[in-house]
Amino acid sequence: MRAVVVRRFGGPEVLDFAEIPVPEPGTGQVRVKVAAAGVNPVDAATRSGFLTEAGIIPPREVLGIGWDVAGTVDAVGAGVAGFAIGDAVIGLRDRPSAALGTYAEFVVLDAAAIAAAPRTVSTVEAATLPLNGLTAAQALDLLDLPPGATVLVTGAAGAVGGFAVALAKARGFRVVAVAGSADEALVRGFGAEVFIPRGDFVADRVRAQIPGGVDAALDTALLGLEALDAVASRGRFVVFAAGAAPIPLRGIRVEHVWIRADGVALADLANLVDDGVLALRVTDTVPLKDAIAAHERLAAGGLRGRLVLTKE
Structure with a gap:
């Protein structure tokens, strides 16, 4: 073959x-x-x-x-x-x-x-x-937060980021999304409630919308410290690439999602596709x-x- x-x-x-x-x-x-x-x-x-x-x-x-x-x-x-x-x-x-x-x-x-x-x-x-859907789902699992928590997703128009927005919304989180200005309608369609255009001073602009900072961030765009600065003290932060973890300032728990195969979770994602939750x-x-x-x-x-x- x-x-x-x-x-x-x-x-x-x-x-x-x-x-x-x-x-x-x-x-x-x-x-x-x-x-x-x-x-x-x-x-x-x-x-x-x-x-x-x-x-x-x-x-x-x-x-x-x-x-x-x-x-x-x-x-x-x-x-x-x-x-x-x-x-x-x-x-x-x-x-x-x-x-x-x-x-x-x-x-x-x-x-x-x-x-x-x-x-x-x-x-x-x-x-x-499989790869992008499971990566997003397993990253959200690491957050271990209750419904209603506020989650920042950087790179929200990307493959992993788009799944992360939709899955976070489905889990009952309030989603703050960062992406290019031209992608606002796309990202809001995934389920983002708050949209922040990509650019300088992301943390300041997130905090202007969410005083005190978000409860957690999924940093698919690898913004590092800039995204970490948008997270409230003692919050959660997930990174998606080797060597991309920022210093865990202010008691923020920084974790890396290491993707693993999981047929049961993959079946759940397939069902969400059939239900119209995931595009x-x-x-x-x-x-x-x-x-x-x-x-x-x-x-x-x-x-x-x-x-x-x-x-x-």
């Missing part, structure tokens, strides 16, 4: 197309025939070597690439219950050091890492949910054979929604 791997670090051109044996599922695993795979910034961080330099991925001769997948169950290992050949599923590969990722024709995942695909959206759209955004589809071009577009920036790799 065809798969995209990384054998050396660098720009999009280092993505290597390999012919490898079709993987076999072990006990508790399923093989998914890949129909669509999301293209995420973490894929670029793997390809460039950033995650290896940061100590997140050990040095390896071959690295798989791709976390998100949507497709159908193609084979089932021993001990798997709840999934059968032909089932439409979504899943997350959360081992970035593995030699095979979801940029492939087939991928093997633990059964606990997949869920039934949403029924009301296309396979391509479904492929954008899935696709910028474009790109054939797997053009993965290099997809990474070039990712590097150029300015995307709203995700690029998705598809089979030809």
Whole structure:
């Protein structure tokens, strides 16, 4: 089968197309025939070597690439219950050091890492949910706040930020969102009550709307200390990238969300998609054979929604 791997670090051109044996599922695993795979910034961080330099991925001769997948169950290992050949599923590969990722024709995942695909959206759209949706949900779990709390989301028009706004609203939080001025209607549509245009002195402008500061912040835009300054003393603050944690001033609890596969939580997110709570955004589809071009577009920036790799 065809798969995209990384054998050396660098720009999009280092993505290597390999012919490898079709993987076999072990006990508790399923093989998914890949129909669509999301293209995420973490894929670029793997390809460039950033995650290896940061100590997140050990040095390896071959690295798989791709976390998100949507497709159908193609084979089932021993001990798997709840999934059968032909089932439409979504899943997350959360081992970035593995030699095979979801940029492939087939991928093997633990059964606990997949869920039934949403029924009301296309396979391509479904492929954008696992990584970004679970990241937002697990970040909100870290806050451990009661309904009615005020939560700041930076980068609220982005993939993770948009999910974070919608999920925070669904959990009963009052959402303050930071994004570009042109994205105000979009972000308010996700569920933001207060909108702060991106720019200088974000904390001052948040505090002008929320005297005393917000109860917590999800800093998907990596504003660091500027976002932390918008949080009330002894509040909560979640960061989304290695090395991005600010000093925990004023007793603020600073935590890092380290994404993990969770089929149960993923099933809940799929239900929220079907219920109309979560909107899935696709910028474009790109054939797997053009993965290099997809990474070039990712590097150029300015995307709203995700690029998705598809089979030809």
